[in-house]
Each structure stands twice: as structure tokens, then as C-alpha cells.
Amino acid sequence: MSGVIVSVDRNSGMVATVKMGDQITVIDESGVETGADTGPTPMDYIMSALGSCTVITLHMYAQRKNWPLERAEVTLQQRTLSNTESALAAGDKRTLISKTLQLTGDLTPEQISRLKDISSRCPIQKTLEAGMVIQTTLI
Structure with missing residues (x-):
């Protein structure tokens, strides 16, 4: 398990x-x-x-397939969904992250379609979509 240490002290305001x-x-x-x-x-x-x-993930997949992906760029935007959009109870909030892909290279339409599919299979997206269990211990 990799570790990350985050701290904030009294004089740092909201800078961690x-x-x-x-x-x-x-x-x-x-x-x-x-x-x-x-x-x-x-x-x-x-x-x-x-x-x-x-x-x-896109570049690793393209390299394994020997596909001519020169550059992959993703633009991300985030917003909170309203209760009617997310079908949650009043007061509950859900976040939507929109990903826009731009792929550069001499790719076929089939390769582009497959890369779009692969883009949603990266480990971070899978973790975020599945949810997490967070255990807190006080020392």
C-alpha cells in the first residue's frame, strides 16, 4: 500500500x-x-x-497493439448534478465528471472507437465509479 502524508498547520490557512x-x-x-x-x-x-x-492507459494499449496513436489529450469538467438529474433523495449530491478525448494519429475509425472504450477502463476511473471504503483511525 502506497502512503501519502498530508498536513495543515495553524498558520498555513487552507494550504495543505x-x-x-x-x-x-x-x-x-x-x-x-x-x-x-x-x-x-x-x-x-x-x-x-x-x-x-x-x-x-490509452498509450499503453495503443503501444501493445502497435497502433499509430501520437497524442492523447483529455479535457475534464466537473459539476454537481441536481436531484432530478441524479435521481437521488433531496439533499444528496452526486458529481458528474465529463471527459472529452482528442486523439491524434493515423488511426482507423475502428481503432478510435476501441480507444474510446478503453479510455473508461483506466484503474482510477474504475475506482471512482465503484466507490471506495475509507477507514479512519485516530492515533
Whole structure:
């Protein structure tokens, strides 16, 4: 199991320091009053994980098939669905993430169609769609 350590101290406002292995970065909840706009938001990181997993999965698949995929780009947008759109009870919220793919290369229509299908099979998308169990322990 890989570990990520995230911390916020009293003087940092809403800026969290994130340590992932030897990498250190920040997450900033800039939409709130004490955010400093010094880094991406938590949702930016979720969408970045989904987008990077999608394009990497596409390239891995295309390389295995020896297909001429030169570039894969995905644009992601997120919004909260209304209760009528999501068929949830009043007060419940559901998030919709829209992915728009742009594939560059001398690909056949069949290859493009298959890559579109493969784009939804990246591990991050599968995890997000399945939901997660999160266990909290206080030490």
C-alpha cells in the first residue's frame, strides 16, 4: 500500500502540504476565504489523476497493439448534478465528471472507437465509479 502524508498547520490557512514518496507539493482550497491560491484544489488532483490515468492507459494499449496513436489529450469538467438529474433523495449530491478525448494519429475509425472504450477502463476511473471504503483511525 502506497502512503501519502498530508498536513495543515495553524498558520498555513487552507494550504495543505502533501508528501508522496520523495515528492512534496501543496493543495490549496483557494475557493474558501483563507485559501492562498498557491496550488491546485483537492478536486483538481482527483481530475488530474483521472485524466493522467486515462491518457496513459490509452498509450499503453495503443503501444501493445502497435497502433499509430501520437497524442492523447483529455479535457475534464466537473459539476454537481441536481436531484432530478441524479435521481437521488433531496439533499444528496452526486458529481458528474465529463471527459472529452482528442486523439491524434493515423488511426482507423475502428481503432478510435476501441480507444474510446478503453479510455473508461483506466484503474482510477474504475475506482471512482465503484466507490471506495475509507477507514479512519485516530492515533
